[in-house]
Amino acid sequence: MPRNLDLHPDRLLPVEPSVRALARELYASVKDLPIISPHGHTDPRWFAGNETFGNATDLLLVPDHYVFRMLYSQGVAMEDLGVRNKTVDPRAAWRLFAQAYWLFRGTPSRMWLDWVFAEAFGMGVQLCAETSDLYFDTITEMLATDSFRPRALFDRYNLEVLATTESPIDTLEHHVAIRAENGKAAGWKGRVITAYRPDPVVDPEFEGFRANLDTLTELTGEDCLTWAGYLAAHRTRRAFFKSMGATSTDHGHPTAATANLSAAEAEALFGRVIAGGCSAADAELFRAQMLTEMAGMSIDDGLVMQIHPGSFRNHNAAVFERFGRDKGADIPTRTDFVHALKPLLDKFGNDRNLSIILFTLDESAYARELAPLAGHYPCLKLGPAWWFHDSPEGMKRFRHMTTETAGFYNTVGFNDDTRAFLSIPARHDVARRIDCGFLAQLVMEHRIEDWEAAELAQDLSYNLAKKAYKL
Template sequence: MSTLALHPDRLFPAEPETRAIARRLHDGIKALPIISPHGHTDPVWFARNESFADPAQLLIVPDHYVFRMLYSQGVPLEALGVSRTDGGVVETDSRAIWRSFADHYALFRGTPSRMWLDWVFAEVFGLDEILCAANAARYFDTIDAALKTDAFRPRALFERFNIELLATTESPLDSLDHHRAIRESGWQGRVITTYRPDPVVDPDYEGFAANVARLGDLTGEDVSNWTGYLRAHEVRRAFFRDHGATATDHGHPSATTADLPPAEAKALYAKVLSGRSTPAEAELFRGQMLTEMARMSLDDGMTMQIHPGVSRNHNRTVMELFGRDKGADIPAPTDYVRALKPLLDRFGNEAELCIILFTLDEDSYARELAPLAGHYPALRIGPPWWFHDSPEGMRRFRERITETAGFYNTVGFNDDTRAFLSIPARHDVARRMDCAFLARLVAEHRLPEDEAHEVAHALTYDLVWKAYRL
């Protein structure tokens, strides 16, 4: 069995002088608190502060980064304990699930998931051998025993990880009871929510009309008409702000925006609500709602995040059998210059508005996003996201956007994860890669080292506070 050891110079440049600069930069920021302004961890963990069930239920069953790789190599999702929508039989023995994972751990070689998992195993649980079939039982027993102790409850780990703020993401229809419970518990950890209106702005979302009706019930607004529908969003956004929200999030298929005359918007809303809209009309409505959300953000100060360009739930069979978010989301080419123009014509010059653009289409970084954010006061570029939340993705990101947009039109790092224990691992990678990039600039005499230290601090801490108005 191979030794599991995290090298102190991991991800730093191989050239000795540049590596030494990266070390010095990293020494200045490695102990800064973690700000996690966008993610999908479950607030119930922090509200109830109950022990996590077991290693498989914590690290495998809910993590699509893990099970998509295993599925691609023929491991059935049922064998990994992923629930079926029809109630069909799946593996419920967590030790068996863990054995399947350990048997196939070699599949993760060279991937970010392997780097994150090794960090968790070594740093959180003190394991010193690389996971394999032979030590799977020892791994399970060690992690399981730790999870039964108070030191591994969610709040204790939150504090151990030096997390200063963590944002979750909820539907407008969520009661936010767990956030209320956290706030009323007296615990000092700061966990806030984020407004994710997709279920009530996307006509293709299952149950769209019923979701909109529920939005009306929650707000007391008449959502049968366009004016009442918009007012319902405003009321619900205020409710989310009362529970700590500083941002909204929009997972649209594309970056399409629209700015229709009021009469046309009203007619379009009536059609999508009736269920008779065409795919083009559904896309136009989503685009109109991005512009409406930008207007609301200018009014209430919430930062707006747009995550377009994903063909979500691409595998029809998996979607039918297991539901959403089961590792079958695929990046797609995304147009930003033309797609965002209606919104930018109306709001792009508003310095008080902050719209953070994410992409899974890396070609758009240098061609579109950096020039856009390098000009429009309202725009910022989000960090490498999802498939590009990786060492090479982070390197390409800095190389492609810095010369045009600079550092200060970016917003720091966010981990965008459901896997709680991977949060510090992901931030560790981001900090090291930023220091590696800055070290190269210093070594090439393109940036003084004292300024590089300032930039490293900004990328780790300052910019995220500013962008998310925390």
Template sequence: MPQTLSLHPDRLFPADPDTRAVARRLYAEIKDLPIVSPHGHTDPSWFAQNEPWKNPAQLLITPDHYVFRMLYSQGVALEDLGVPRADGGPVETDPRTIWRRFAERYHLFRGTPSRIWHDWVYAEVFGLDVRLSAETADQYYDVIDGALKTDAFRPRALFERYNIEVIATTESPLDDLRDHRTIRDSRWSGKVITAYRPDPVMDPDFEGFHANLARFGELTGEDVSTWTGYLAAHRKRRAFFAEHGATSTDHGHPTAFTADLSQAEAAALYQRVAAGTVSPADAELFRGQMLTEMARMSLDDGLVMQIHPGSFRNHNGTVFARFGRDKGADIPTRTEYVSALKPLLDAVGSEPGLTIILFTLDETAYSRELAPLAGHYPALRLGPPWWFHDSPEGMRRFREQITETAGFYNTVGFNDDTRAFLSIPARHDVARRIDTGFLARLVVEHRIEEDEAHQLSRALTYDLVKAAYRL
């Protein structure tokens, strides 16, 4: 007999009745505020073409590394989930079969944020009232598949239905941004902007780096064999991205290391990098120098800078060779910030007109390093719990460890950082519930007054993200 699926109205709120009552009041005032999604990896072609998703598997399984990394860990081959192979080799193409494999193993997600997000989507978006299981797999598939064939479930309609005010995608500097032009030229009211992610031409260890450099030069008309030409190419592409709505850059480096070499030293380093004779030490030095160069450019053009360090990308070499990047095999590493960021902060950290948003996958750095840094330097803000810590527990740990030193106003609200479109409203709802629960605890402990908590709940939901990302 299928089990009932229902979303409890008090889910994620504190268990203590007095605290829960305050959380309810706070949440009621902010739950319907517009969604501002300033950083993520949704596909802009969804909104440019506004074509229906083909089937439930394409919408909810195949693009979501949170889903297939868990299934892979339990022995399910990525081919069996329809994940495309780098060599174009055979993979499962029957979406109902993929869906059944997922449904049979849905119990694996118990206690995870993925379970929270998916249950929200099933109940709130598709109106399902029984739990997903092997027994209900076909019922789910038929309901979702039928809905996706209607205009009400096209990307733009869902964007409007869930009150998304703005969403930022993330593109390579080699992207022509044609989808963003299509969106703009369509005169649709939805706001979809891009963000400048220069890793393919800034990280000497990025696959195809030298071919990417050549293409970078072709796109910009600059001589990227020289240091000055290379920097000029970045300035041109940043301006091009800004013309297409970008208000931010994003940098996914292995570490938070920065450098501030003389221009002669930087030029000599770049010659080694461009020639392909770079050592691992030089590659790290170049990435560090470029973070400082990007910060200086942000002073000039106003783009907000995001640094997402500390992931050992593509840790599973077999998966990387077979399927390419971003297939659930990125693993957090220990990340040091105090010494690593000092060259950059010496150069620009006291600039109040600059915003650098720091993220971490190393929670041990919250209270020891990140909160004290953001609690001092005018240029620094702390990004929300990211990736592996985008969870109820991760959000609570973040607030508990950083608030005493950095406060609330040196943070930037919430961003979902997702590739799975329908998880956006689900994730934002989780963040709103956890933040109001945290604020409610401060109220009942008589650390802030309830009127202050109402102001803060709106700030954490809406005001801070708009201000930080200059939206």
């Protein structure tokens, strides 16, 4: 028999009664703040066209690699879930999901999805094999209504700003359309901006790298097979992205390596890279040099840098070949920051016009490397717990390992970094609850005052992200 779906009002708050009571007060003061979502991967097409999302599978299953990676780990074929397969029956895919929903017990995905099911769609029973069709029909019927179109949901959940992520060879046509709509007297005013993700034209090991440079040449009119033209093309595209609202760049390099080559050395390296068949060492050195080049450009144009190293992306070669990137096979790796960042920091680390936000999947680096670095260099801030660590325990570990050395104000609040649109408010709710619990504990231990905790709750939930990302 299906069980009730009940979201406890004190979920994720501390167990000890006096600490929980204070955490509850802090959470009440921030739970309805606007959402700043400064980094993510939702599709700008949704907000440009404002078409309905289709069905439950299209919205909640197919875009969410947190979900299908778990199902895949238990032997469910991605094709059967609708991943890169337009012929699958979405109801059948949803049934596979529902039948296996018990796999998500104790995971962040379970918390996010239950919030979406209960808060967004009003479901009162848990998802399981018996309720699969009820869920699919109820959600799909609601998605067909105007109140569940992308712009309506954006407004309903009080998103103040939402950043998507595009590459330099993206035409940004959907962002152009959104800004045109914003400019109409009676148009939608939702703020959806882009972010500059240059990996496809910075990483020589990125599939189609050479062809991507040709596209960059076509878009900019610069000769991207020359070092000077290539750098000029980046500046041109960065300016265009800024005109579409961008305030940040994003770099998904496998390591945090940076370099500070002479102009002649950099030009010679670029020549080897575009010649084709460059070595792995040259590819790594080129990525490293380009982080430093991008830092210099950020000093000039003001875009905030985000560096997301330490992920062995697309680790499953067979899945990558069959389904492409971002299909849940990214695996954390050990990451060095102290030595890797030094060339860039030697050149720009004391420049107050530069702002770099560092993320990691290597939690061992939090206390040993990242907090000490961010606690010293003016240009560095720490991004929140990311990917596998975007979880209640991951968020707690982040606060415990960074606060004493870097403080709160060398961090940047929370960002959701998701492709699953409705998980945005769910994730921010989790982050606000965890942070309020952490602050309440500090108050009860007499390490900060209650009024300081109240200010910090506002900062961690809203102000820090808005300031860090220049929003």
